[in-house]
Amino acid sequence: MSPIPGSGLAKGLAVTLRTMTKKTVTAQYPDVQPELPPRSRGVIGLFEENCTVCMLCARECPDWCIYIDSHKETVPAAVEGGRERSRNVLDRFAIDFSLCMYCGICIEVCPFDALFWSPEFEYAETDIHELTHERDKLREWMWTVPAPPALDPGAEEPKEVAAARKAADKLAAAQAAEAAAAAEAGQAADTGQTGQTGPEGGQA
Amino acid sequence: MNDALDVAIRLVVVFAVFMVLPLVIGQTEHKVMAHMQGRLGPMYAGGFHGWAQLVADGVKFAQKEDVVPAAADRRIFQLAPAVALLPYLLVLVAVPIGPSEGAVGQVVDAGIFFVLAVMGVGVLGSLMAGWASANKFSLLGGLRTAAQLLAYELPMLLAAASVAMAAGTVSLPGILNAFHWWWLPWQIVGALVFFIAGLAELQRPPFDMPVADSEIIFGAYTEYTGLRFALFLLAEYAGIVVLCGLTTVLFLGGWHGPFGADGLGWVWTLLKTAVLAFVVIWLRVSYPRLREDQLQKLAWTTLIPLALAQIALTGIVKVAIS
Numbered sequence: 001m002s003p004i005p006g007s008g009l010a011k012g013l014a015v016t017l018r019t020m021t022k023k024t025v026t027a028q029y030p031d032v033q034p035e036l037p038p039r040s041r042g043v044i045g046l047f048e049e050n051c052t053v054c055m056l057c058a059r060e061c062p063d064w065c066i067y068i069d070s071h072k073e074t075v076p077a078a079v080e081g082g083r084e085r086s087r088n089v090l091d092r093f094a095i096d097f098s099l100c101m102y103c104g105i106c107i108e109v110c111p112f113d114a115l116f117w118s119p120e121f122e123y124a125e126t127d128i129h130e131l132t133h134e135r136d137k138l139r140e141w142m143w144t145v146p147a148p149p150a151l152d153p154g155a156e157e158p159k160e161v162a163a164a165r166k167a168a169d170k171l172a173a174a175q176a177a178e179a180a181a182a183a184e185a186g187q188a189a190d191t192g193q194t195g196q197t198g199p200e201g202g203q204a
Numbered sequence: 205m206n207d208a209l210d211v212a213i214r215l216v217v218v219f220a221v222f223m224v225l226p227l228v229i230g231q232t233e234h235k236v237m238a239h240m241q242g243r244l245g246p247m248y249a250g251g252f253h254g255w256a257q258l259v260a261d262g263v264k265f266a267q268k269e270d271v272v273p274a275a276a277d278r279r280i281f282q283l284a285p286a287v288a289l290l291p292y293l294l295v296l297v298a299v300p301i302g303p304s305e306g307a308v309g310q311v312v313d314a315g316i317f318f319v320l321a322v323m324g325v326g327v328l329g330s331l332m333a334g335w336a337s338a339n340k341f342s343l344l345g346g347l348r349t350a351a352q353l354l355a356y357e358l359p360m361l362l363a364a365a366s367v368a369m370a371a372g373t374v375s376l377p378g379i380l381n382a383f384h385w386w387w388l389p390w391q392i393v394g395a396l397v398f399f400i401a402g403l404a405e406l407q408r409p410p411f412d413m414p415v416a417d418s419e420i421i422f423g424a425y426t427e428y429t430g431l432r433f434a435l436f437l438l439a440e441y442a443g444i445v446v447l448c449g450l451t452t453v454l455f456l457g458g459w460h461g462p463f464g465a466d467g468l469g470w471v472w473t474l475l476k477t478a479v480l481a482f483v484v485i486w487l488r489v490s491y492p493r494l495r496e497d498q499l500q501k502l503a504w505t506t507l508i509p510l511a512l513a514q515i516a517l518t519g520i521v522k523v524a525i526s
Contacts, residue, residue: 009491012490012491013486013487013490015490016240016486016489016490017240017486019239019240019241019242020236020239020240022242024238024239024242024243024244025242025243026242026243026244028244028247
């Protein structure tokens with residue numbers, strides 16, 4: 001029971017009046033594109049240059065909506081007397097988006113970074129068969145894949161960056177050591193034959 | 205000859221008002237209701253913010269098949285929308301919007317009687333529709349309409365009687381001529397009772413038990429399609445115009461205003477009517493539907509005693525100042 005009779009009625013009127021003065025929440029979708037959050041799952045793009053036809057995606061797919069065909073090709077030996085190598089060549093890669101449930105397992109499981117989420121979502125069709133996107137269409141979706149969003153502040157360095165930095169640090173250290181050794185050798189030479197050559201004298 | 209022309213012009217003007225204002229209120233309702241719910245409302249029809257939405261709706265209704273159920277009382281069923289709509293047109297003829305002779309369709313000496321009696325006829329349309337449809341939901345709606353009409357006609361009449369007592373006349377322009385600004389606080393209770401009872405008579409939410417779509421489909425209008433259904437909807441909005449106009453004339457001083465009383469009086473009338481129409485929409489958005497017993501309780505235990513108290517107050521003040 002409210003302290004003043006009728007105050008609840010007034011409150012109801014106030015709520016509707018206040019809502020009227022506020023901005024509406026209607027999304028005018030076909031006229032105005034929605035602002036999608038980062039990592040939106042719209043469609044799956046295939047970066048087929050990276051695909052090795054390992055079939056992991058097709059096997060892990062819960063809906064079995066990925067179709068892959070391939071054949072083996074023999075690559076001649078790279079060097080004289082070497083062994084011939086065989087290589088998988090992709091013939092067909094298709095995703096049936098009428099079956100896909102957008103779980104993203106194929107993207108997670110791909111060891112070669114050949115599958116990506118794209119935020120594009122406007123690919124409705126009037127015929128369900130059209131929803132099976134073949135490799136060229138999947139390749140086209142790659143152009144719509146956004147750059148990965150920035151890491152959170154204070155996040156751990158990405159592994160590949162860390163590895164690259166480690167290698168670069170090692171190389172730099174080796175070069176520095178080499179340079180130091182060379183400088184030392186040059187200095188020893190300088191003390192031996194003063195003024196004959198410049199500081200460049202130590203170079204081999 | 206001149207008289208005939210005069211009458212013709214008046215009728216055409218009243219008819220134009222009758223066709224335009226309900227649509228304006230309907231469109232306002234679309235938009236106001238949408239924004240009160242955080243939506244945009246119609247945005248496409250007509251290009252600019254969906255201004256032609258109701259025109260488009262009218263075209264749609266006109267295209268639909270006019271179905272009469274096989275078991276229905278054919279003649280009555282077809283007549284009902286006209287009975288619901290036309291009384292409001294007749295009432296509009298008698299509502300003065302300005303002080304001059306030309307600003308009212310026809311001066312009726314017994315204005316209040318005429319207006320309230322004819323408005324009551326409008327509800328008969330729903331009753332006829334409910335009975336003639338041969339549908340149990342329609343019948344339930346019709347019965348609820350009848351109960352509501354009985355309950356709310358009384359407080360409405362009593363509140364109007366209070367104003368008539370105060371003015372000493374039952375003519376609508378006569379009441380306005382006698383109006384003083386201090387009538388506003390004096391008759392405020394009567395005004396509220398009149399307005400609420402009028403809302404109930406129009407079956408507007410929160411008093412829309414007779415058409416409660418979640419309980420009895422659409423009450424008396426369940427079996428209607430096409431243009432006849434559109435006429436019932438139009439009657440509801442015409443009813444809003446008439447109710448707001450009458451409340452303005454009887455209680456809010458019609459053409460009287462702080463300034464511009466001569467010449468621009470009709471602007472005041474329209475402005476007050478528009479504000480009241482906004483309140484009607486506002487109430488619809490804000491409040492849930494009353495239950496049937498709550499509806500009856502409100503009329504018999506609250507509105508009628510209030511209206512009687514208003515009449516007593518009017519009588520006392522009237523005797524005191526004379």
